[in-house]
Structures are given as C-alpha cells and as structure tokens.
Amino acid sequence: MSSDTALRAEALGKRFGLRGGWALRDCSFRLPAGRVCAVVGPNGAGKSTLLALAAGLAAPTEGSVTVLGTTPAAARPRVGFIAQDKPLYPQLTIAETLRMGADLNPGHWDTDGAEQVVAGGDLDPEARVRTLSGGQRTRVALALAVGKRPELLLLDEPMADLDPLARHELMGTLMAQAARGTTIVMSSHVVAELEDSCDHLLLVGGGRIRLSGEIDDLLAAHRRVSGAAATTPLDPHTVIESRVTGRQLTALIRPAGPLPGDWRTATPSLEELVLAHLRNPGAPALTPADTADTADEEEHAA
Numbered sequence: 001m002s003s004d005t006a007l008r009a010e011a012l013g014k015r016f017g018l019r020g021g022w023a024l025r026d027c028s029f030r031l032p033a034g035r036v037c038a039v040v041g042p043n044g045a046g047k048s049t050l051l052a053l054a055a056g057l058a059a060p061t062e063g064s065v066t067v068l069g070t071t072p073a074a075a076r077p078r079v080g081f082i083a084q085d086k087p088l089y090p091q092l093t094i095a096e097t098l099r100m101g102a103d104l105n106p107g108h109w110d111t112d113g114a115e116q117v118v119a120g121g122d123l124d125p126e127a128r129v130r131t132l133s134g135g136q137r138t139r140v141a142l143a144l145a146v147g148k149r150p151e152l153l154l155l156d157e158p159m160a161d162l163d164p165l166a167r168h169e170l171m172g173t174l175m176a177q178a179a180r181g182t183t184i185v186m187s188s189h190v191v192a193e194l195e196d197s198c199d200h201l202l203l204v205g206g207g208r209i210r211l212s213g214e215i216d217d218l219l220a221a222h223r224r225v226s227g228a229a230a231t232t233p234l235d236p237h238t239v240i241e242s243r244v245t246g247r248q249l250t251a252l253i254r255p256a257g258p259l260p261g262d263w264r265t266a267t268p269s270l271e272e273l274v275l276a277h278l279r280n281p282g283a284p285a286l287t288p289a290d291t292a293d294t295a296d297e298e299e300h301a302a
Ligand SMILES: Nc1ncnc2c1ncn2[C@@H]1O[C@H](COP(=O)(O)OP(=O)(O)OP(=O)(O)O)[C@@H](O)[C@H]1O
Pocket: 016, 020, 022, 023, 041, 042, 043, 044, 045, 046, 047, 048, 049, 050
C-alpha cells in the first residue's frame, strides 16, 4: 500500500508500566514521504520511544502511529531500523552478517548496496562483529538496514559513535539513500550537523512534540529580533525567549503580524531555534496539526 505519508502519529502516548510516567504523551504529527527528518530533544525526551513505536518494537499506551500507510507491524518488511545499541550477533563476521540479511529478506535484498556501505568504512568482510569499534558496528548495522531496500529508515542516534570523518561519510550514504526516495528519520544531539542534510524537524521535549514541520517553514515562522528595551513591546507576538542586556532587548519570537521597521530582525539558524525551545520548555509548541489534516484529506481524495 503506497502512501504520501511516511509516519503519522495521532494522540500517541506511551507509558512504561502501570505506575511509570509517560515517556510520550499526546503526540500528533505527520511526516510526508521522501523527507529526511531530524528528531531532536534533550536526554529522556522520548525520542527512542517514538522510534521504537514506529518500528513496531513497542505498543502505544494510547493513540496510534501509522507507518507507510499501515500498522508498524505490517510495515516492518519495508522499514530499516537501527536501535541506539545497534544489536548485532558478535560471533558472526561482517560477511556472515550480510548473508544473514540476505536470507532474512529473500527476493528484495540489495547485495551491492549493503556491500557498498561496508566498503565505505574500509572494513574487512571477514572481521568478526565483536572485534569492531562502535562506529564500525554502526556501519554494519546501516548496511543491514540499507540492504532491505527500505522505504523508511529509522535511525536512533546513528552518529553517536562516529568520528567526524565517519559522520561525514555516513551522512553521504544516508543522502544517497534519500536521493533514491527513502524517507529517513534520525535522532541526533548534534543539531548543527543536521541543518544541511535534514528538511524536516521533530523537536521532542518532556514527552511532547514541541515543533514539527518542514525546517524552512519552522525557521520562517520565527524571527530573531533586537531593539531598544524601552521601545520594543513584544505583544502580541509569541515570545520563545527574550533577554535584556543594558538597554538592549533581544528575543526569539513567532510574529503574530508585521514587525516595526525600527527593529533589527533576522531568521534564526536551526540550532538557535532548537536551543531557544530547549531552554524554554514552557514556550508554546508549533505543530501544524491542521496542515496534517488538510494533507490527509487531499491524500484520501486523490
Ligand atoms: N523500557 C523502559 N522502561 C521504563 N522507562 C523507560 C523505558 N524506556 C524509556 N523509558 C523512560 O521514558 C522516557 C523517554 O526515554 P527515551 O529513551 O525515549 O528518551 P530519549 O529522548 O531517547 O533520550 P536519550 O537522548 O537520552 O537517548 C525516559 O524518562 C525514560 O526513563
């Protein structure tokens, strides 16, 4: 079943155990197919939980998540998932690991694609997984995921163990996958590295979606402003954060209308946008649920 929507969450919530707190609560968003989506947020925000729910490895406590137009379990053959701990069989060689991937995916295994990912890391196919560094294991896990010819790649902090060169190479591999139409969802703490490669953002904080949408749209919805503190009334705009230094006021706002001509304004960088929201967990969320509904109606009408 094809779908223009790679991932959709509706009032999605997950609680671990009857007495546990909510790892995720009331999360609604839509990720169109073909995007490269960054999932960012502080430690414990719920990023891994969200990816595990999408991968079908955990069941929602409330609400729903739809993957490639179907349930996570039904979508699993079309999804490549790399968990944070990159589980692999330590006693197998890299070549044996890839053969296992081929055996598990009869008829649609991409031998060349998987081998290219391994070759990019200059790895000996006869090396045993237990002898590999964390970053080298990431590469083998990615080769297994890419070999499935997935329509959707879910990657939980794929960059965490990698040196700067390996990060760059891995990003190149992911961009090549994206160019083939694969939707990529990747959690990361290194926001500055995501700005050039990702076109969609999910910012998770305290188990809630704080920002969701196309990065260009989210950036365009915000302005970094500065002006004389005495004459820069921030009403009626939505203030994400503001600071007064001497007589100067600087703020990150979501404009609710035209801004006065005597304010200095600029579009924030992705890192500025994310950091401002993380520093101010009480700032209002921007999750265009109405956009998602409209797109959904168009999808059903088509
Ligand atoms: N299996 C589990 N049992 C109980 N609580 C859990 C479990 N997995 C996650 N949690 C809790 O759910 C919340 C969200 O955790 P999650 O691992 O999804 O966060 P995260 O954003 O991926 O964090 P990090 O950036 O540190 O990896 C945390 O409070 C965590 O303690």
